[in-house]
Amino acid sequence: MPATSREIHLTSRPNGMPVESDFAVVETSVPDAAEGEIQVQNLYLSIDPAMRPRLSVGQELNEAMGGGAIGRVVQSRNPKFKEGDLVQHRWSFREYLNSDGSGMAKMDVDPTLPLTVYMHVLGGSGFVAYGGLLEIGKLQNGEQVFVSTAAGAVGSVAVQVAKLKGCYVIGSTGSDEKVRWLRDDLGLDAVINYKTDPIHKALKSAAPNGIDVYFDNVGGDHLDAALPRMNTLGRIPVCGMISAYNNFGSISAPVTRLSNIIYSRVMLRGFVATDFLHLREQFDAEMTGWLKTGQMKYEETVYEGIENAPSALIGLLNGLNTGKMMVKLGA
Ligand SMILES: NC(=O)c1ccc[n+]([C@@H]2O[C@H](COP(=O)([O-])OP(=O)(O)OC[C@H]3O[C@@H](n4cnc5c(N)ncnc54)[C@H](OP(=O)(O)O)[C@@H]3O)[C@@H](O)[C@H]2O)c1
Numbered sequence: 406m407p408a409t410s411r412e413i414h415l416t417s418r419p420n421g422m423p424v425e426s427d428f429a430v431v432e433t434s435v436p437d438a439a440e441g442e443i444q445v446q447n448l449y450l451s452i453d454p455a456m457r458p459r460l461s462v463g464q465e466l467n468e469a470m471g472g473g474a475i476g477r478v479v480q481s482r483n484p485k486f487k488e489g490d491l492v493q494h495r496w497s498f499r500e501y502l503n504s505d506g507s508g509m510a511k512m513d514v515d516p517t518l519p520l521t522v523y524m525h526v527l528g529g530s531g532f533v534a535y536g537g538l539l540e541i542g543k544l545q546n547g548e549q550v551f552v553s554t555a556a557g558a559v560g561s562v563a564v565q566v567a568k569l570k571g572c573y574v575i576g577s578t579g580s581d582e583k584v585r586w587l588r589d590d591l592g593l594d595a596v597i598n599y600k601t602d603p604i605h606k607a608l609k610s611a612a613p614n615g616i617d618v619y620f621d622n623v624g625g626d627h628l629d630a631a632l633p634r635m636n637t638l639g640r641i642p643v644c645g646m647i648s649a650y651n652n653f654g655s656i657s658a659p660v661t662r663l664s665n666i667i668y669s670r671v672m673l674r675g676f677v678a679t680d681f682l683h684l685r686e687q688f689d690a691e692m693t694g695w696l697k698t699g700q701m702k703y704e705e706t707v708y709e710g711i712e713n714a715p716s717a718l719i720g721l722l723n724g725l726n727t728g729k730m731m732v733k734l735g736a
Pocket residue numbers: 452453454455529530533554555556557558559560577578579580583622623643644645646647648649657676677678721722723724725726728729730
Protein backbone atom coordinates (compact mmCIF):
# COMPACT_ATOMS: atom_id res chain seq x y z
CA MET A 406 0.00 0.00 0.00
CA PRO A 407 1.27 3.50 -0.78
CA ALA A 408 3.03 5.44 1.92
CA THR A 409 2.84 8.57 -0.18
CA SER A 410 0.34 10.27 -2.45
CA ARG A 411 0.83 13.26 -4.69
CA GLU A 412 -1.82 15.97 -4.76
CA ILE A 413 -2.37 19.31 -6.46
CA HIS A 414 -2.59 22.48 -4.37
CA LEU A 415 -3.72 25.90 -5.48
CA THR A 416 -0.87 28.17 -4.37
CA SER A 417 -2.00 31.52 -5.77
CA ARG A 418 -5.29 32.86 -7.08
CA PRO A 419 -5.24 33.32 -10.86
CA ASN A 420 -5.78 36.69 -12.42
CA GLY A 421 -7.80 35.81 -15.54
CA MET A 422 -6.67 32.59 -17.23
CA PRO A 423 -4.92 30.28 -14.70
CA VAL A 424 -1.25 29.46 -15.32
CA GLU A 425 0.80 26.43 -14.24
CA SER A 426 2.59 28.45 -11.53
CA ASP A 427 -0.75 28.94 -9.70
CA PHE A 428 -0.52 25.24 -8.73
CA ALA A 429 1.98 22.93 -7.03
CA VAL A 430 2.40 19.17 -6.84
CA VAL A 431 2.75 18.22 -3.16
CA GLU A 432 3.72 14.82 -1.76
CA THR A 433 1.91 13.67 1.38
CA SER A 434 1.98 10.50 3.42
CA VAL A 435 -1.12 8.30 3.55
CA PRO A 436 -1.44 6.00 6.57
CA ASP A 437 -3.23 2.66 6.33
CA ALA A 438 -7.01 2.94 6.69
CA ALA A 439 -8.01 3.14 10.36
CA GLU A 440 -10.97 1.24 11.87
CA GLY A 441 -14.15 2.43 10.06
CA GLU A 442 -12.17 3.88 7.13
CA ILE A 443 -11.49 2.99 3.53
CA GLN A 444 -8.49 3.89 1.40
CA VAL A 445 -9.32 4.94 -2.16
CA GLN A 446 -7.04 5.10 -5.17
CA ASN A 447 -8.31 7.71 -7.62
CA LEU A 448 -8.49 6.38 -11.19
CA TYR A 449 -10.02 9.29 -13.14
CA LEU A 450 -10.40 12.97 -12.28
CA SER A 451 -13.18 14.99 -13.87
CA ILE A 452 -12.03 18.37 -15.19
CA ASP A 453 -14.92 20.85 -15.14
CA PRO A 454 -15.40 24.53 -16.05
CA ALA A 455 -16.94 25.17 -12.60
CA MET A 456 -13.51 24.57 -11.08
CA ARG A 457 -12.38 27.96 -12.42
CA PRO A 458 -14.71 30.18 -10.33
CA ARG A 459 -13.70 28.17 -7.26
CA LEU A 460 -10.05 29.13 -7.85
CA SER A 461 -11.14 32.72 -7.14
CA VAL A 462 -13.54 31.94 -4.27
CA GLY A 463 -14.14 28.67 -2.47
CA GLN A 464 -10.99 26.65 -3.04
CA GLU A 465 -8.59 27.10 -0.09
CA LEU A 466 -4.98 27.93 -0.89
CA ASN A 467 -2.33 25.27 -0.14
CA GLU A 468 -4.83 22.45 0.16
CA ALA A 469 -5.62 19.61 -2.24
CA MET A 470 -8.15 20.73 -4.82
CA GLY A 471 -11.59 19.17 -4.93
CA GLY A 472 -13.72 17.97 -7.82
CA GLY A 473 -15.37 14.85 -9.19
CA ALA A 474 -13.44 11.58 -9.33
CA ILE A 475 -13.85 7.86 -9.84
CA GLY A 476 -11.77 5.73 -7.49
CA ARG A 477 -11.27 2.17 -6.34
CA VAL A 478 -11.30 0.99 -2.73
CA VAL A 479 -7.86 -0.51 -2.07
CA GLN A 480 -8.24 -1.05 1.70
CA SER A 481 -11.43 -1.39 3.68
CA ARG A 482 -11.97 -1.39 7.41
CA ASN A 483 -15.55 -0.19 6.89
CA PRO A 484 -18.27 -2.84 6.58
CA LYS A 485 -20.14 -0.87 3.89
CA PHE A 486 -17.28 -1.24 1.40
CA LYS A 487 -15.05 -4.01 0.19
CA GLU A 488 -11.71 -3.90 -1.59
CA GLY A 489 -12.25 -3.48 -5.32
CA ASP A 490 -15.46 -1.42 -5.01
CA LEU A 491 -15.66 1.50 -7.42
CA VAL A 492 -16.74 4.82 -5.90
CA GLN A 493 -17.56 8.32 -7.10
CA HIS A 494 -16.73 11.24 -4.87
CA ARG A 495 -15.63 14.92 -4.77
CA TRP A 496 -12.01 14.58 -3.51
CA SER A 497 -10.12 14.66 -6.79
CA PHE A 498 -6.65 16.10 -7.55
CA ARG A 499 -4.90 13.52 -5.36
CA GLU A 500 -3.74 9.98 -5.96
CA TYR A 501 -4.93 8.31 -2.72
CA LEU A 502 -7.11 9.32 0.19
CA ASN A 503 -8.57 7.82 3.35
CA SER A 504 -12.25 8.33 4.13
CA ASP A 505 -14.87 7.26 6.65
CA GLY A 506 -17.09 6.55 3.63
CA SER A 507 -19.32 9.60 3.82
CA GLY A 508 -19.70 11.23 0.41
CA MET A 509 -18.44 8.05 -1.29
CA ALA A 510 -21.10 6.72 -3.71
CA LYS A 511 -20.63 3.07 -4.64
CA MET A 512 -20.90 2.64 -8.41
CA ASP A 513 -23.05 0.03 -10.09
CA VAL A 514 -21.41 -0.22 -13.51
CA ASP A 515 -22.37 -2.10 -16.64
CA PRO A 516 -19.25 -4.17 -17.39
CA THR A 517 -19.91 -3.97 -21.14
CA LEU A 518 -19.39 -0.19 -21.06
CA PRO A 519 -16.11 1.68 -20.49
CA LEU A 520 -15.83 2.96 -16.91
CA THR A 521 -15.16 6.51 -18.11
CA VAL A 522 -18.67 6.97 -19.59
CA TYR A 523 -19.91 7.22 -15.99
CA MET A 524 -17.94 10.47 -15.81
CA HIS A 525 -19.64 12.08 -18.81
CA VAL A 526 -22.43 10.61 -21.00
CA LEU A 527 -23.89 8.55 -18.15
CA GLY A 528 -22.72 11.01 -15.47
CA GLY A 529 -23.40 14.61 -14.55
CA SER A 530 -22.60 16.08 -17.99
CA GLY A 531 -25.03 13.80 -19.79
CA PHE A 532 -27.71 14.25 -17.15
CA VAL A 533 -27.68 18.07 -17.25
CA ALA A 534 -27.73 17.98 -21.06
CA TYR A 535 -30.75 15.64 -21.02
CA GLY A 536 -32.72 17.32 -18.23
CA GLY A 537 -31.75 20.84 -19.33
CA LEU A 538 -33.12 20.24 -22.81
CA LEU A 539 -36.17 18.13 -22.03
CA GLU A 540 -37.35 19.43 -18.65
CA ILE A 541 -36.14 23.04 -18.54
CA GLY A 542 -36.04 23.65 -22.32
CA LYS A 543 -39.31 21.72 -22.88
CA LEU A 544 -37.86 20.47 -26.16
CA GLN A 545 -40.43 19.28 -28.70
CA ASN A 546 -39.70 16.97 -31.61
CA GLY A 547 -38.68 18.77 -34.77
CA GLU A 548 -37.82 22.13 -33.16
CA GLN A 549 -34.97 24.52 -34.04
CA VAL A 550 -32.18 24.13 -31.48
CA PHE A 551 -28.89 25.97 -30.86
CA VAL A 552 -26.25 24.59 -28.44
CA SER A 553 -23.04 26.47 -27.55
CA THR A 554 -19.77 24.64 -26.66
CA ALA A 555 -21.38 21.92 -28.76
CA ALA A 556 -18.24 19.74 -28.89
CA GLY A 557 -17.77 19.69 -25.11
CA ALA A 558 -18.93 17.12 -22.56
CA VAL A 559 -22.38 18.63 -21.96
CA GLY A 560 -22.83 20.17 -25.41
CA SER A 561 -22.03 17.02 -27.39
CA VAL A 562 -24.73 15.10 -25.50
CA ALA A 563 -27.23 17.95 -25.84
CA VAL A 564 -26.81 18.18 -29.63
CA GLN A 565 -27.26 14.42 -30.03
CA VAL A 566 -30.36 14.30 -27.83
CA ALA A 567 -31.83 17.10 -29.96
CA LYS A 568 -30.94 15.22 -33.17
CA LEU A 569 -32.54 12.05 -31.77
CA LYS A 570 -35.70 14.11 -31.21
CA GLY A 571 -35.75 15.05 -34.89
CA CYS A 572 -34.68 18.67 -34.38
CA TYR A 573 -32.75 21.02 -36.67
CA VAL A 574 -29.55 21.48 -34.64
CA ILE A 575 -26.98 24.26 -34.77
CA GLY A 576 -23.79 24.02 -32.71
CA SER A 577 -20.98 26.47 -32.00
CA THR A 578 -17.43 25.53 -31.15
CA GLY A 579 -13.88 26.90 -31.30
CA SER A 580 -11.89 24.86 -33.85
CA ASP A 581 -12.28 23.50 -37.38
CA GLU A 582 -11.46 19.99 -36.14
CA LYS A 583 -14.38 20.14 -33.69
CA VAL A 584 -16.59 21.61 -36.43
CA ARG A 585 -15.82 18.52 -38.55
CA TRP A 586 -16.65 16.11 -35.70
CA LEU A 587 -19.97 17.82 -35.04
CA ARG A 588 -20.94 18.05 -38.70
CA ASP A 589 -19.58 14.77 -40.12
CA ASP A 590 -19.84 12.34 -37.16
CA LEU A 591 -22.69 13.77 -35.07
CA GLY A 592 -24.74 14.98 -38.06
CA LEU A 593 -25.48 18.56 -36.98
CA ASP A 594 -27.34 20.68 -39.51
CA ALA A 595 -25.13 23.76 -39.09
CA VAL A 596 -21.90 24.31 -37.14
CA ILE A 597 -20.22 27.63 -36.38
CA ASN A 598 -16.55 28.13 -35.51
CA TYR A 599 -17.11 31.24 -33.42
CA LYS A 600 -13.38 32.01 -33.43
CA THR A 601 -13.29 32.47 -37.20
CA ASP A 602 -16.92 33.47 -37.89
CA PRO A 603 -18.30 36.21 -35.63
CA ILE A 604 -21.17 34.57 -33.75
CA HIS A 605 -23.88 37.21 -34.36
CA LYS A 606 -23.60 37.09 -38.15
CA ALA A 607 -22.94 33.35 -38.36
CA LEU A 608 -25.95 32.48 -36.19
CA LYS A 609 -28.24 34.62 -38.34
CA SER A 610 -27.45 32.54 -41.43
CA ALA A 611 -27.28 29.21 -39.56
CA ALA A 612 -30.81 29.68 -38.14
CA PRO A 613 -33.03 30.61 -41.10
CA ASN A 614 -36.14 29.46 -39.18
CA GLY A 615 -35.13 31.04 -35.89
CA ILE A 616 -34.42 29.21 -32.62
CA ASP A 617 -36.97 27.53 -30.35
CA VAL A 618 -34.47 26.31 -27.74
CA TYR A 619 -31.04 27.84 -27.05
CA PHE A 620 -29.07 25.59 -24.66
CA ASP A 621 -26.64 28.17 -23.26
CA ASN A 622 -23.23 27.06 -22.02
CA VAL A 623 -21.41 30.33 -22.74
CA GLY A 624 -23.42 33.48 -21.87
CA GLY A 625 -21.91 36.79 -23.10
CA ASP A 626 -21.64 37.13 -26.87
CA HIS A 627 -23.38 33.79 -27.60
CA LEU A 628 -26.42 34.68 -25.50
CA ASP A 629 -26.49 38.13 -27.06
CA ALA A 630 -26.39 36.59 -30.54
CA ALA A 631 -29.16 34.07 -29.76
CA LEU A 632 -31.65 36.52 -28.20
CA PRO A 633 -32.75 38.26 -31.44
CA ARG A 634 -33.05 34.88 -33.19
CA MET A 635 -35.45 33.39 -30.60
CA ASN A 636 -38.87 32.38 -31.91
CA THR A 637 -42.08 33.27 -30.08
CA LEU A 638 -42.38 31.25 -26.85
CA GLY A 639 -38.75 30.12 -27.21
CA ARG A 640 -36.84 28.74 -24.23
CA ILE A 641 -33.27 29.38 -23.06
CA PRO A 642 -32.15 26.80 -20.49
CA VAL A 643 -28.98 28.36 -19.05
CA CYS A 644 -26.57 25.58 -18.18
CA GLY A 645 -23.39 27.63 -17.80
CA MET A 646 -21.63 30.86 -18.72
CA ILE A 647 -18.07 29.80 -19.38
CA SER A 648 -17.22 33.12 -21.04
CA ALA A 649 -17.47 34.69 -17.57
CA TYR A 650 -15.50 32.20 -15.51
CA ASN A 651 -12.04 33.74 -15.92
CA ASN A 652 -13.37 37.17 -15.05
CA PHE A 653 -14.82 36.43 -11.65
CA GLY A 654 -18.40 36.30 -12.88
CA SER A 655 -18.27 39.30 -15.22
CA ILE A 656 -19.42 38.42 -18.70
CA SER A 657 -16.80 38.64 -21.42
CA ALA A 658 -19.16 40.58 -23.67
CA PRO A 659 -22.27 42.55 -22.75
CA VAL A 660 -25.75 41.08 -23.28
CA THR A 661 -27.55 44.03 -24.86
CA ARG A 662 -30.66 42.38 -26.28
CA LEU A 663 -32.44 41.09 -23.20
CA SER A 664 -35.54 43.12 -24.07
CA ASN A 665 -36.16 40.65 -26.92
CA ILE A 666 -37.51 38.23 -24.34
CA ILE A 667 -40.57 40.45 -23.84
CA TYR A 668 -42.32 40.51 -27.21
CA SER A 669 -41.17 36.99 -28.12
CA ARG A 670 -42.23 35.79 -24.63
CA VAL A 671 -38.95 33.90 -24.22
CA MET A 672 -38.30 31.91 -21.04
CA LEU A 673 -34.72 32.11 -19.75
CA ARG A 674 -33.97 29.84 -16.79
CA GLY A 675 -30.84 28.58 -15.08
CA PHE A 676 -30.79 25.08 -13.65
CA VAL A 677 -28.76 22.45 -11.80
CA ALA A 678 -29.05 18.67 -11.92
CA THR A 679 -31.05 18.45 -8.69
CA ASP A 680 -33.92 20.28 -10.45
CA PHE A 681 -34.85 17.09 -12.32
CA LEU A 682 -33.78 14.14 -10.21
CA HIS A 683 -37.14 12.52 -11.01
CA LEU A 684 -35.76 11.97 -14.56
CA ARG A 685 -32.74 9.99 -13.38
CA GLU A 686 -34.14 6.51 -13.96
CA GLN A 687 -35.55 7.42 -17.36
CA PHE A 688 -32.22 9.06 -18.26
CA ASP A 689 -30.16 6.01 -17.20
CA ALA A 690 -32.31 3.67 -19.28
CA GLU A 691 -32.59 5.86 -22.38
CA MET A 692 -28.95 7.02 -22.44
CA THR A 693 -27.59 3.51 -21.84
CA GLY A 694 -29.72 2.29 -24.73
CA TRP A 695 -28.48 5.04 -27.05
CA LEU A 696 -24.87 4.30 -26.07
CA LYS A 697 -25.21 0.59 -26.71
CA THR A 698 -26.85 1.06 -30.11
CA GLY A 699 -24.19 3.60 -31.11
CA GLN A 700 -26.79 6.38 -31.40
CA MET A 701 -24.94 8.34 -28.71
CA LYS A 702 -21.29 8.98 -29.63
CA TYR A 703 -18.64 10.55 -27.47
CA GLU A 704 -15.05 11.75 -27.39
CA GLU A 705 -12.68 11.97 -24.44
CA THR A 706 -9.56 14.08 -23.99
CA VAL A 707 -7.40 12.28 -21.44
CA TYR A 708 -4.30 13.71 -19.75
CA GLU A 709 -2.20 11.21 -17.78
CA GLY A 710 -0.74 11.64 -14.28
CA ILE A 711 -1.66 13.88 -11.37
CA GLU A 712 1.14 16.31 -12.29
CA ASN A 713 -0.79 17.10 -15.50
CA ALA A 714 -4.10 17.95 -13.79
CA PRO A 715 -3.41 21.74 -13.83
CA SER A 716 -2.58 21.60 -17.59
CA ALA A 717 -5.83 19.71 -18.16
CA LEU A 718 -7.84 22.44 -16.41
CA ILE A 719 -6.00 25.21 -18.27
CA GLY A 720 -6.48 23.22 -21.50
CA LEU A 721 -10.23 22.93 -20.89
CA LEU A 722 -10.56 26.68 -20.40
CA ASN A 723 -8.63 27.18 -23.66
CA GLY A 724 -10.85 24.74 -25.59
CA LEU A 725 -8.23 22.01 -26.04
CA ASN A 726 -10.74 19.25 -25.25
CA THR A 727 -13.12 17.46 -27.57
CA GLY A 728 -15.82 15.82 -25.45
CA LYS A 729 -14.99 15.14 -21.81
CA MET A 730 -11.73 16.42 -20.32
CA MET A 731 -10.33 14.07 -17.68
CA VAL A 732 -7.09 12.97 -16.06
CA LYS A 733 -6.21 9.30 -15.79
CA LEU A 734 -4.32 8.19 -12.70
CA GLY A 735 -4.88 4.44 -12.83
CA ALA A 736 -6.98 1.72 -14.42
N1 LIG B 1 -25.82 23.75 -14.56
C1 LIG B 1 -25.10 22.68 -14.22
O1 LIG B 1 -25.44 21.94 -13.31
C2 LIG B 1 -23.85 22.36 -15.01
C3 LIG B 1 -23.21 21.10 -14.88
C4 LIG B 1 -22.10 20.84 -15.70
C5 LIG B 1 -21.62 21.81 -16.56
N2 LIG B 1 -22.25 23.03 -16.62
C6 LIG B 1 -21.81 24.06 -17.56
O2 LIG B 1 -21.88 23.54 -18.87
C7 LIG B 1 -20.89 24.18 -19.69
C8 LIG B 1 -20.08 23.11 -20.41
O3 LIG B 1 -19.40 22.32 -19.42
P1 LIG B 1 -18.56 21.03 -19.86
O4 LIG B 1 -18.17 20.33 -18.63
O5 LIG B 1 -19.29 20.31 -20.91
O6 LIG B 1 -17.26 21.67 -20.49
P2 LIG B 1 -16.77 21.50 -21.98
O7 LIG B 1 -17.78 22.13 -22.89
O8 LIG B 1 -16.38 20.10 -22.20
O9 LIG B 1 -15.44 22.38 -21.98
C9 LIG B 1 -15.49 23.75 -21.93
C10 LIG B 1 -15.47 24.34 -23.37
O10 LIG B 1 -15.90 25.68 -23.33
C11 LIG B 1 -15.42 26.35 -24.49
N3 LIG B 1 -15.06 27.72 -24.12
C12 LIG B 1 -14.10 28.13 -23.27
N4 LIG B 1 -14.10 29.48 -23.18
C13 LIG B 1 -15.08 29.92 -24.01
C14 LIG B 1 -15.58 31.21 -24.36
N5 LIG B 1 -15.07 32.33 -23.82
N6 LIG B 1 -16.59 31.28 -25.25
C15 LIG B 1 -17.13 30.16 -25.81
N7 LIG B 1 -16.70 28.91 -25.50
C16 LIG B 1 -15.69 28.80 -24.61
C17 LIG B 1 -14.23 25.53 -24.99
O11 LIG B 1 -14.55 24.91 -26.25
P3 LIG B 1 -14.66 25.71 -27.61
O12 LIG B 1 -14.28 27.13 -27.35
O13 LIG B 1 -13.73 25.02 -28.55
O14 LIG B 1 -16.09 25.50 -27.99
C18 LIG B 1 -14.07 24.41 -23.97
O15 LIG B 1 -13.70 23.19 -24.55
C19 LIG B 1 -20.10 25.07 -18.78
O16 LIG B 1 -20.60 26.38 -18.86
C20 LIG B 1 -20.37 24.49 -17.40
O17 LIG B 1 -20.19 25.42 -16.36
C21 LIG B 1 -23.35 23.29 -15.86
